[in-house]
Amino acid sequence: MIKSAQHFLNRHVKTRAALLLSLPLGWMIVIYLGALFALFLTSIWKIDTFTSDVIREFTLENFTDVFTDRAYFNVSIRTLMVAISVTLICAVIAIPMAFYMARIAKPSNRPILVALVLTPLWASYLVKVYAWRTMFYPESGFLQWLISPVGGKSPGFGMVAVIIGLTYLWLPYMVLPIYAGMEKLPNSVVDASADLGAKPGRTFREVVMPITWPTIIAGSVFTFSLSMGDYITVQILGGTFQMLGNVVYQNFSLNLPFAAAVSLIPVIIMMIYLAGIRKTGALDNL
């Protein structure tokens, strides 16, 4: 019986693929896509103004509220700006670090360096953000203590603090894919470039970067999406500054249809971003 099943599978390649996929795909479709679908469906429904229960009557008012109120346009732009800033700063820090780790550090040291980059991921997200909060305190914080001798002032809570905090949190997610990509780069290619007379700077710009570019994009998927949806870091470091995640969080219990409509914004942005980077092959490097 098993033998004939095996023969059948040997001949029908696509059946093998389908069988392998059935369980995981089933999970993703029923649980994940199903839940997302149910959520976005509520965005066309109303709520009872008193009890906040969802009423299944069609309305477009949630979308008109989101798109006609200037405040939501502003918060979307601010969130995008934060996500882009965080991604850029992470990239600027991560590329040299990954390069050093992958190509200059001794091969025996590499696991240690990578472990050192990964270890902070195990310190609780909340504790790390809270540590930054204490550092940003305007009067008694670490940063104030550090830079007041030179006349500086802690930036306090706000957009700057949020960007610094998010950069800190997601930096390992940017370093690792880039490191993996740079490590895989064959020495022969780099040596060939040098043999052909290119100075190290040029080799880096014209040989290393183009090949590792997809890994940088892969890292950016993490930093971008994690920043787009974050609300906890914003609550802790942001002062009165708010991002899209906060809007969703504030409204999801009292006005789920509205929160669903708002949450479509980061989802659509991310889908556009993902579709755009498919061609770069970044998705294979996550």
Next chain:
Amino acid sequence: MRLSRTAKITLRTVMFAGFTFIYLPLVLVVINSFNKNKSFAWPPTGFTTEWWTRAAENVGIREAITRSALVALFATAIALVLGSLAAAAIARYDFFGRDSISLLFVLPIALPGIVTGIALNNVFTNFFGKLTFFTIVIGHATFCIVVVFNNVAARYRRIGSNLQEASMDLGADRITTFRLVTFPLIRNALIAGGLLAFGLSFDEIIVTTFTAGAGQTTLPIWIFQNLFRPNQAPIVNVVAAALVVISIIPIYLSQRLTQEKE
């Protein structure tokens, strides 16, 4: 690659600055776990090990750690099975819609966690009536699958299908081939993916907030509840410091494993 001295020095400085940036807050956390002053003003006012003893005696922490570990174990187990199945299908077969399905398996991490959280919360509270331990596991497993999938798919792509084909040409059936050829090859990716999934689940707060039932306190939830409390915040620092120290070894080992080239 031969670099000039200035280039090497610059890169070393950047490395040093980068690691300082990464570890500065963690050092502060460790220092504050010994800080007499509960409000973490800087500089610290005195040294005490009181927080460490209180943390060791605290029942709430132990329950929270146990619960988090259980959730992570269940979620990682589900993720290992489903993630590697999906990776095998996507990385080794070509079929219509493969790219879209591959994209689907990235979505739980690519889309904001709060959206996943409220979507699952909506479904769980309307269908199951309430949130439980298993609703947390379901939420975690969904993004853990992504992590395992990525690692194992990358591994499958690197090893190709030659070895499996050779094994079957030599007469081994599918099950034996998997057991003796494929599995040893992907084992390290499974371990790396599993460790990463476990770590992600252990520290996850956003989706957990929306899927955890009334008494289900995972470690991040416990931390969130106690983070700002004047009497408890130092203990939270102790927990974080301990986690960092404990996790260095498995992380290092997992890195050594994935280093192996053949």
Next chain:
Amino acid sequence: MRVTNLRKLAALVAAGTLVLVGCSSSEESGSGAYEGPLQDTPGTINVLAWPGYAEDGTNDPNVDWVTPFEEATGCTVNVKTYGTSDEAVQLMQGGGYDVISASGDASLRLIYGGDLQPVNLDLIPNYADIFDNLKDRPWNTVDGKNYGVPHGRGANVLQYTMGKVNPEPTSWSVVWEPNSPAKGKVTAYDSAIYIADAAVYLMATKPELGITDPYALDQDQFDAAMALLEQQKPLIAEYWSDYTKYIGAVQSGSITVGTSWQVIANVLNGEKATVGAVKPQEGATGWSDTWMISSKTEAIDCAYKWLNHIITPSVNAQAAEYFGEAPANSKACALTANPDHCSLYHAEETDYWSNVYYWKTPTEDCLDGRTDVKCVPYSEWVKAWSSFRNK
């Protein structure tokens, strides 16, 4: 089975999900109250409480009226605190909680939403000693049915760090006016219900608006309140809803003045006096809280026992004193550690409460009785607040 068929299957499953979602309906609450008598069945109750209401020793080992209850009844109690009534409603609606200490702006929403059950007061002997003017109030009694027992009441106070705000404030103007001496270090409550605080200030400063009830605002009055909040925004360091985060911010100096609860001031003054807390001359919003039972609880006996326990004179006295509010049980006044507690918190007066406006949920039918205009309902408050916070 070709893979393309999988996509059809996916579509079917999605459609199936839609059908299921369409078919599920919210449960209706039970029709009558529990008849009793109370059994000694052990059970676990998940309690949703305002901070300071159900202390179990984790904040301060000496402050604990939960463990004695657990020991006496064999019921296990898990306490979860929340920061705003909106959070409370959300948690209750999510399920799994048995008992809640609801303020007036949450209670009716939960009752009409079917999340609470009527309470059989015969099973709660301590109810007899509750102050008469707290019994059968509109926020906890609907159609003659009681839905809970009162816990205590208080005003949202103006708190200021001593020495940092000069002169010591006696008016809310220090948080509303642009020339405030504490500019950049003010805090405000992070909930739509705070719009009522703006209305309270307008009652005193702009009487021409004609506001008589800060929860009954027609569109013009509402717009004026929102304008006042816009005016306040540059003064604000952070909006607060987590009281422990508030405490840390005051201790670090990033906040020096703002609306607060007495329990926060009490904790800050625990080791030495650092803040003052007053009810300013314009009056204040406040709350009168009720302990209520979920319609879906599985530990009904423990829930009733908790309600009876928490309004026992000695326990009510402890809770009222720790938090800093007027107790609900008239016999608690004789048992407070500070004999002046009840007079300090005006538990037995009525004058003090004449300009304390208890939290309640604004509705389209004006709560002040006006029938010639429509008032702004709470769902619009929430929308306006969300828009305001994100401008």
